[in-house]
Amino acid sequence: MNNLIPDKAFYVGNKYVYPPFKDGFYMEEYFLDYAISNNTFYDRNGRLYIPALWTNFQLEPWFRTYGKTMQNAIIDFVKNHPCEKGYFTVVQHDDGPFLRLPQNTLVYGACNGNIPLPLIYENKKNTLINLGQSNTKSFSERKILCSFVGCTTHTVRNQCIDILSKVPEFDFSVPKKGWKTDVEKSDQDIFIEKTLNSKFALAPRGYGKSSFRFFEIFLLNCIPIYVWDDVEWLPYGDILDYSKFCISLNVSDINKLPEILAKIDETKYNEMKLEYSKIKHMFELDFMAKYITGK
Numbered sequence: 001m002n003n004l005i006p007d008k009a010f011y012v013g014n015k016y017v018y019p020p021f022k023d024g025f026y027m028e029e030y031f032l033d034y035a036i037s038n039n040t041f042y043d044r045n046g047r048l049y050i051p052a053l054w055t056n057f058q059l060e061p062w063f064r065t066y067g068k069t070m071q072n073a074i075i076d077f078v079k080n081h082p083c084e085k086g087y088f089t090v091v092q093h094d095d096g097p098f099l100r101l102p103q104n105t106l107v108y109g110a111c112n113g114n115i116p117l118p119l120i121y122e123n124k125k126n127t128l129i130n131l132g133q134s135n136t137k138s139f140s141e142r143k144i145l146c147s148f149v150g151c152t153t154h155t156v157r158n159q160c161i162d163i164l165s166k167v168p169e170f171d172f173s174v175p176k177k178g179w180k181t182d183v184e185k186s187d188q189d190i191f192i193e194k195t196l197n198s199k200f201a202l203a204p205r206g207y208g209k210s211s212f213r214f215f216e217i218f219l220l221n222c223i224p225i226y227v228w229d230d231v232e233w234l235p236y237g238d239i240l241d242y243s244k245f246c247i248s249l250n251v252s253d254i255n256k257l258p259e260i261l262a263k264i265d266e267t268k269y270n271e272m273k274l275e276y277s278k279i280k281h282m283f284e285l286d287f288m289a290k291y292i293t294g295k
Helices: 027-038 053-060 063-080 125-134 155-164 185-196 212-219 253-261 266-283 287-291
Strands: 085-089 105-109 144-149 170-173 198-204 223-228 246-250
Touching: 027 053, 027 085, 027 287, 053 063, 053 085, 125 185, 125 212, 144 155, 144 185, 144 253, 155 170, 155 198, 155 223, 155 253, 170 185, 170 287, 185 198, 198 212, 198 253, 212 223, 212 266, 223 253, 246 253, 266 287
Parallel strands: 085 105, 144 170, 144 198, 198 223, 223 246
Antiparallel strands: none
């Protein structure tokens, strides 16, 4: 296919399953499949797609030595596919693309780049969605004000724990073995149980600017609190008002969080959940693809 880079290394599969609830495509894989299936290789502004499964091959040990060959393949692809309006690519990897791209390339990224995308994945079993839909606990029935289950993969998380763990209404659970690609079933269960019983759940940025947890918390019928430092990496900021359905807070204001939550009563809480129900489709892979292509 002429629209693909003629090197299979760009399209290797991902040997890992993370997060543990993932069952299907990652976002890069989904968009590539969408582009091929719909013969749509341009974004809404007429930029040409540089098709690559960045996360998959950048995790491979052979990439360090084969990267130079792949860099030349990118150069050849651009040379053979000139586009006056420039190029774009879709990247999930926390650090963005490791290969050098043309200067006029726009990066749609889950954790890095020019335009934020939701850090989401496909789950054909709808594990978290089903659990969230069956979670009918009211505001008062949720005994935990705010919970967090995860590892300290960034200083933002350390600061959240240091300050908020002293507040009785906050519940923290940091797995002793770490939250890695092979998350233990017991840690998965703790995350689900805590979130289902929480009014709010912390979703601090991790190594990357975003976190899978932010979107998973929504699926579990709970309201996430996104905590960030340098950049508020939230998707669709041009069309969404996040203050209506969640909380986004710079880590420098983390000490204010207990006071912020104390002002949210059951009426306000239910209003926030209702607002989310109106836009939840925007945090799905199909909407992401159509947002990029304008189709």
